[in-house]
Amino acid sequence: MQEQHVNIKGIKDGLLVSLSPTEEWLLITNELGTRIDGQSAFFSGARVTVDVGNRPVPKHELSTLKALLERRGMTLWAVLSDSSTTLDAAQALDLRTSTANLIPGREDTDGSEFNPEEGGTPGVMVRRTLRSGRTVHSTGHVIVYGDVNPGAEIIAAGDVIVWGKLRGNVHAGANGDESAVVCALDMTPNQLRIAGHITVSPPGKRRQPRPETATVRDNQIIVEAWQY
Amino acid sequence: MTAKAGARVVTITSGKGGVGKTTTTANLGIALARLGKKVVVMDADIGLRNLDIVMGLENRIVYDLVDVIEGRCQLRQAMIKHKQFPELYLIPAAQTRDKTAISPSDMVSITDKLRPEFDFIIIDCPAGIERGFRNAIAAADEVLIVTNPEVSAVRDADRIIGLLEANNKGPGKLILNRMKGDMVKKGEMLSPDDVTDILSIKLIGIVPEDENVIPASNSGVPVALNENSKAGIAFRNIARRLCGEEVPLMPVQDTSGGFLQRLSRLFGGN
Numbered sequence: 001m002q003e004q005h006v007n008i009k010g011i012k013d014g015l016l017v018s019l020s021p022t023e024e025w026l027l028i029t030n031e032l033g034t035r036i037d038g039q040s041a042f043f044s045g046a047r048v049t050v051d052v053g054n055r056p057v058p059k060h061e062l063s064t065l066k067a068l069l070e071r072r073g074m075t076l077w078a079v080l081s082d083s084s085t086t087l088d089a090a091q092a093l094d095l096r097t098s099t100a101n102l103i104p105g106r107e108d109t110d111g112s113e114f115n116p117e118e119g120g121t122p123g124v125m126v127r128r129t130l131r132s133g134r135t136v137h138s139t140g141h142v143i144v145y146g147d148v149n150p151g152a153e154i155i156a157a158g159d160v161i162v163w164g165k166l167r168g169n170v171h172a173g174a175n176g177d178e179s180a181v182v183c184a185l186d187m188t189p190n191q192l193r194i195a196g197h198i199t200v201s202p203p204g205k206r207r208q209p210r211p212e213t214a215t216v217r218d219n220q221i222i223v224e225a226w227q228y
Numbered sequence: 229m230t231a232k233a234g235a236r237v238v239t240i241t242s243g244k245g246g247v248g249k250t251t252t253t254a255n256l257g258i259a260l261a262r263l264g265k266k267v268v269v270m271d272a273d274i275g276l277r278n279l280d281i282v283m284g285l286e287n288r289i290v291y292d293l294v295d296v297i298e299g300r301c302q303l304r305q306a307m308i309k310h311k312q313f314p315e316l317y318l319i320p321a322a323q324t325r326d327k328t329a330i331s332p333s334d335m336v337s338i339t340d341k342l343r344p345e346f347d348f349i350i351i352d353c354p355a356g357i358e359r360g361f362r363n364a365i366a367a368a369d370e371v372l373i374v375t376n377p378e379v380s381a382v383r384d385a386d387r388i389i390g391l392l393e394a395n396n397k398g399p400g401k402l403i404l405n406r407m408k409g410d411m412v413k414k415g416e417m418l419s420p421d422d423v424t425d426i427l428s429i430k431l432i433g434i435v436p437e438d439e440n441v442i443p444a445s446n447s448g449v450p451v452a453l454n455e456n457s458k459a460g461i462a463f464r465n466i467a468r469r470l471c472g473e474e475v476p477l478m479p480v481q482d483t484s485g486g487f488l489q490r491l492s493r494l495f496g497g498n
Contacts, residue, residue: 131390149386
């Protein structure tokens with residue numbers, strides 16, 4: 001399988017876009033544009049940190065990248081690089097070049113400081129029961145403190161946690177993240193999707209409800225009792 | 229919601245059609261009047277007028293709700309006094325118009341005019357979640373949601389409760405209509421627990437399936453006037469609960485067959 005030149009993932013307060021340090025710049029910026037356009041609704045409004053590794057990126061190339069993101073309703077917020085050319089260019093464009101909180105391990109190479117603050121990832125908290133006809137969309141995770149009734153729908157790029165009965169439709173990892181999980185205290189969704197996989201609850205009455213988690217394993221969705 | 233002085237405005241709604249909104253409205257109107265309350269029942273189902281038929285007042289209609297709103301008559305002229313209860317009135321819907329003939333603010337202004345003179349204003353909401361629904365809930369102080377023990381009706385009721393909550397009218401109270409005890413026992417029908425488990429709102433009454441209801445509606449004498457009808461008793465109990473009385477819910481009974489049949493089932497290990 002061909003290695004991806006563009007990697008996009010959600011981080012605290014935005015997106016981290018990692019660009020291959022070796023591949024042709026024009027090619028990877030084009031690929032980035034195509035990737036964003038394919039999911040424009042999800043990415044719109046996002047604050048982007050770009051990691052270019054040790055590639056030297058001159059100012060004009062960086063401002064082209066900035067414009068490319070802005071045209072799609074996103075803002076270039078920070079640039080991460082080991083190249084001084086890139087860092088100078090970023091500073092000239094008034095971009096941040098350090099995001100210590102965002103990416104543990106990348107900064108603090110001397111290991112002298114340990115940041116005790118857990119970064120976490122963003123999400124939406126819904127503190128009520130979602131009744132039939134309600135929908136929740138999120139580019140992060142979705143947490144419902146209440147039930148998800150039949151006819152309600154949750155679509156999240158990340159995980160879905162339901163502290164209650166899950167009976168509606170749920171799609172976790174909607175951007176294709178197969179590591180996304182769905183958990184509920186009573187897992188009887190009408191339909192459950194993780195990334196590109198789909199399953200339905202087995203028919204018939206359930207025994208005692210119990211907390212369960214759903215994950216993708218060997219290309220299928222596995223639902224199992226929550227181990228604690 | 230800030231409570232206004234005078235009458236309580238109660239809207240009867242369901243989402244799904246045919247679950248018994250109009251029957252419930254008529255019977256609660258009658259049952260409240262029997263308790264000595266001053267009541268107006270209002271048909272908000274413009275274009276599909278029914279409440280007048282169920283209450284036996286169809287042939288007395290001269291003016292309707294739309295005539296009042298469009299200024300062709302005084303409010304009093306559109307209010308039809310019930311044959312038996314002098315303090316029970318019906319405001320009929322227009323049959324020749326549609327839901328857009330009235331607006332939510334019209335409903336608020338009409339109910340505000342009625343509030344000082346009455347104890348209850350009961351509004352019969354049309355099926356659906358569109359304009360007619362919004363008209364019918366605009367003036368409501370409280371909402372009763374009618375549903376049947378079947379999945380589709382419960383699904384629609386859930387949607388309605390969500391919309392009520394979004395409009396600060398929720399969550400409302402639930403009337404479970406057309407319950408058949410024998411079918412619940414056999415596991416063929418949702419039980420009251422199954423329904424409240426999904427809707428998680430307060431149940432104000434369970435009305436059993438009763439073959440007296442349809443002839444009563446056809447003849448314009450609602451079952452709340454029938455001393456022996458199980459549904460009539462259930463509606464009268466709901467009216468008492470609306471008035472703040474503590475009336476225990478009737479257990480869901482096996483309505484099929486006589487005593488012997490039930491006895492044989494009891495010993496048949498069913």
